[in-house]
Amino acid sequence: MKPAPFVYHAPTSLGAALMLKAEHGDEAKFLAGGQSLIPAMNFRIANPALLVDVNKLAALDYIHVVAGELRIGALTRVQRLEHDPLVRAHWPLLPETVPHIAHPQIRNRSTVGGSLAHADPAAELPVILTALGGRLRLQSSTGERWVGADDFFVSLFTTAIATDEMLVEVAIPAAPARTGTAFMEVARRHGDYAMLGVAVVVTLDAAGACSAARLIFLNAGDRPMNAQRAAAALLGQLPGSAAIEAAASSATEELEPMGSVHATPAYQRHLARVLARRALRLAVQRAN
Amino acid sequence: MQRETMPETHLIQTTVNGQAYERHTEARQLLSDFLRHDLGLSGLHVGCEQGACGACTILFDGQPVRACLMLAVQADGHALLTVESLGTPDKLNVLQSAFWEKHGLQCGYCTAGILMTLTAFLQDNPTPTEHAVRTALSGNLCRCTGYQNIVAAALLAAEQMQPVDSTPQP
Structure with missing residues (x-):
């Protein structure tokens, strides 16, 4: 239950951190909040030869808005998202979701970038970022690129981050007018990994018909699971009970729940249908 | 990379319960073990060492965190409080x-x-x-x-x- 020996570096500049990663590749791991990495190292599931502690890169700890778009530095602690006034006012899906993420003692350390780069399909932030149509900025010692959330999460604990890259920033666009959002999950105990969860984003047009919709599920496959066909079927419709029920039912067919000791895949699909129905109703109500 | 066979140590300066310490710590030493074994603050208890139980909760720059999910070397330059910072057996807070x-x-x-x-x-x-x-x-x-x-x-x-x-x- 103790980590195996490793070499430890805590660079004070992003450039130095990226150089170390470029030099050592897969043998080096970035240590951000460490709330998943350290337990994995305690169990010796993770066994990095070199740890690059990025906690001294204070320049990556920020929340601000650029041209209406929310920008979050990768080192921003998850707990900050719950109380930041800008986030609360314009991206309420984030503060609504944060209390579901583990416990305050974990959220005080865990970082936005670390959680996204870890890419646990049962984690909340990857689902939220996908639902909100976010983008991620990946930087290496030779350049940078932006990747959309839809392309970022590849599979179980696997992302589009290349060996020499680091996730440095997340961008979330402003929501169009008359957009409502909702997040719901079912966990056996508060703070546990959820058996299933869903984030919903609905935009209505002037006539009250659905002009955009996203339903992204948590712990329903090997990555944030996007029920695209169910969402597409809502477009142009007045989102009443029948349309919502139809979308919630069909969404379950787009999921690949893996089941666990706590929930069979059939039960996860049941949760998906019920939660999607409730979350869609709430999001439509909020959009109105 | 050649994996280290000798323990790699780092010099850290940290303030715990208001007292300044300067200590060498092995890079892989958990903060919970550093506080208990190196500083003798055995009021901090170690339960699961995977962040699930909360027995090792301390205040790190005023914020509650799990000491078993941090490395001692990460306490460098920070102020920590353990249960020993509260009352004493004679005068509980x-x-x-x-x-x-x-x-x-x-x-x-x-x-x-x-x-x-x-x-x-x-x-x-x-x-x-x-x-x-x-x-x-x-x-x-x-x-x-x-x-x-x-x-x-x-x-x-x-x-x-x-x-x-x-x-x-x-």
């Missing part, structure tokens, strides 16, 4: 007295972590509801009490911490 009064512990293994979680919680929420206390405790496991008396102790402490209005009446 208000929260500890409330635990005594309400029988908020049985075996005591989880207590140090719970006291640190509640210390931060009551600072931010001086007049909490019972529900808020229960939510705040969700990250700390106790297998003896069933939590009832811990909640009662937290509520009593909140009540006793309320500042007495000493404004002179006209």
Whole structure:
């Protein structure tokens, strides 16, 4: 239950951190909040030869808005998202979701970038970022690129981050007018990994018909699971009970729940249908 | 890369319970082990070493965190508080007295972590509801009490911490 020996570096500049990663590749791991990495190292599931502690890169700890778009530095602690006034006012899906993420003692350390780069399909932030149509900025010692959330999460604990890259920033666009959002999950105990969860984003047009919709599920496959066909079927419709029920039912067919000791895949699909129905109703109500 | 065979050590400067320390620590040493073994602060208890139980909760720059999910080397330049920063056996602080009064512990293994979680919680929420206390405790496991008396102790402490209005009446 103790980590195996490793070499430890805590660079004070992003450039130095990226150089170390470029030099050592897969043998080096970035240590951000460490709330998943350290337990994995305690169990010796993770066994990095070199740890690059990025906690001294204070320049990556920020929340601000650029041209209406929310920008979050990768080192921003998850707990900050719950109380930041800008986030609360314009991206309420984030503060609504944060209390579901583990416990305050974990959220005080865990970082936005670390959680996204870890890419646990049962984690909340990857689902939220996908639902909100976010983008991620990946930087290496030779350049940078932006990747959309839809392309970022590849599979179980696997992302589009290349060996020499680091996730440095997340961008979330402003929501169009008359957009409502909702997040719901079912966990056996508060703070546990959820058996299933869903984030919903609905935009209505002037006539009250659905002009955009996203339903992204948590712990329903090997990555944030996007029920695209169910969402597409809502477009142009007045989102009443029948349309919502139809979308919630069909969404379950787009999921690949893996089941666990706590929930069979059939039960996860049941949760998906019920939660999607409730979350869609709430999001439509909020959009109105 | 050649894996290190000799332990790699780092010199750290950290303030724990108001006292400054300068120590060498192995890179892989957990903060919980550093506090217990190197500084002798055995009030901090180690339960699961995977962040699930909360027994090792300390305040790191004022924020409750799991000491078993941090490396000692990460305490460099930071200020930490453990349960030893609260009262003494002869003079318990208000929260500890409330635990005594309400029988908020049985075996005591989880207590140090719970006291640190509640210390931060009551600072931010001086007049909490019972529900808020229960939510705040969700990250700390106790297998003896069933939590009832811990909640009662937290509520009593909140009540006793309320500042007495000493404004002179006209």
